[in-house]
Amino acid sequence: MTHPDVLAPAKLGPITLRNRIIKSATFEGKTPNALVTDDLIEFHRRPAAGGVGMSTVAYCAVAPEGRTEYGQLWMRPEVVPGLRRLTDAIHAEGAAASAQIGHAGPVANAKSNGLPALAPSPSFNPMSMKVTKAATLDDIRRITAAHADAARFAIEGGFDAVEIHFGHNYFASSFLSRKTNHRKDSYGGSLENRARIVRETALAVREAVGDRIAVLAKLNMDDGVPGGFWIDEAIQVAQWLEADGGLDALELTMGSSLLNPMYLFRGDAPVYEFAQAMTQPLVKFGVKAIGKQFIRNYPYEPLFMLEQARQIRAAVKMPLVLLGGVTDKAGMDTAMAEGFEFVAMARALLREPDLINRIAEDERTKSLCIHCNKCMPTIFSGARCVLVERAS
Template structure:
């Protein structure tokens, strides 16, 4: 029998050691004007680093210009490196590690905002931009695969300790996994083995690029949250393949589709009024009229991904990160007891960046997050808890 690890004790993650097993999850910050690092972005990540997390994850670092969801996001290029280096230096000065989330938005990319075509396995129509989504060619797939390797090298140059590859939420790689979005007849469509090729090839490219210089994680969807989408039974097999490939040091498990059901990940209230308030016309009117058809509210409960995640845990032996409703020491200890090596926190740290330090001092500390999700629309003006910082 292996003793249950202490979530607050140092832990190995691939080639690096974190001061504890708590990771700040990637949530888009809305603090990257000109697709570059700002002082606000640095402070956004410095605060939870000073507040006690083992590692903070910078989101979202696109691997190509069209891989962004909108134009105010970093895409990995030499011009971004000096700012990213200032950010990682600030995080390291607080004793935490820094991870860069790398990915390509694929069908979640909004052509109306980026000026670039959205790409997916198959042609469809975007409910986000109200424009066509184009089918990626084999050359597109190869270009994007290589771009992940280039981005990973730039992450090392920027001082990051880890990268997290985005294989979730129906972004590019995840959209290939989804039978609902992937109708291809070539080697990237049809069987699960074919639909998983992009995920496996990208992971291998990143690992081959970075070697053991930094840790490599992936955020993998377990369930798209839509009928006919990617589901847990297939996610189990994909996790097994990723373990066999040996490309990753850990997998962070997630759910939901940013394209088709964005609230599935964010259990709690659906802030329809707030989303409408930050959208331009005609989206503003559309959200007011039919927002409830797209932004569904789901009841919140602590550790809401655990039931699905434990099935992945039973199928693989590699390190896993439990996300979803991790808000207190009791939940963290439950995750450790269930065999997860790390936990990830998002909304709770937005409300209280120093929550981890407070939990370390007083284990019975409770998070003040009420899961209203009104933080979600603030990504367009600077992600924040509106109950703490309403402006």
């Protein structure tokens, strides 16, 4: 074998995973009071028992206004005991635990949170029907420090790693994009200025945790939006993050939860199901009327991020995690052969939490996920594969 065995143990910064397969962050919708629940613990225990090397808990907001909705977990002292129960359950199954920390920024639901959504520049959020507030320099400093605090809470909660969210036009990612960042100060304009917040945040987290846990970041390669953040800029940002030395690995992603969510997922666009999941009548009507313009259909293909991810791989030496259409051993082996150190999976593990164990037993095993994406609207009521429900 000329490339690493994806099923063999591997180092990730200061920790060792039992294999190179990570359950990527997928918002669970299982924290109605912004605290860990038994349902959330079981959600992560199952893929841990099913063989993944690490399971990523999402989404762990660093501040109350940084939640995408009011019930979302946010990092504070009250959450630590529940986090410890969660990580203990994951560890008992032999897997490591990672906390995805971040701030939703313009994607936050200001109406649900009862707090203004913050962005580089004012913009309209159709989900909350409110205009975001431009973040002040004090806001930026506070949110950067809150990432460091969240990482400390993650350590108290027993996590082995944190993953900083620099994707999908959440707070940090929205600063990277010219489409959403119209600032004239030191956080706007040039790419160096627009990337300032991701670099400062990565270093703040690293300073907070040292080498006690691994530090990853989820970085957009492009937003899928004309005039937005694109691959040529992502290459430079990845090089800066590598040179800064704050990260142990980058997980590569794409798309905009704010402007083009299906660019990340590929496959069917479940417009009807999204409309049915909306609780506000006006939003429900809007999704039914014009949802197809926002929830676009992109054909699914295996390893659909590989072509762009190769360009990042060629530009940096730091470990990279390949996400997107990784569903079988053949795809994993391709990722290893292309020089990626880890792979990440999401929808396939919703469909079959034990998929990795089954692949280890028979590498010809194929995922049963059909990429219908009807799991996506279930985040509002508890993330799940609707096909499993139908079969049960």
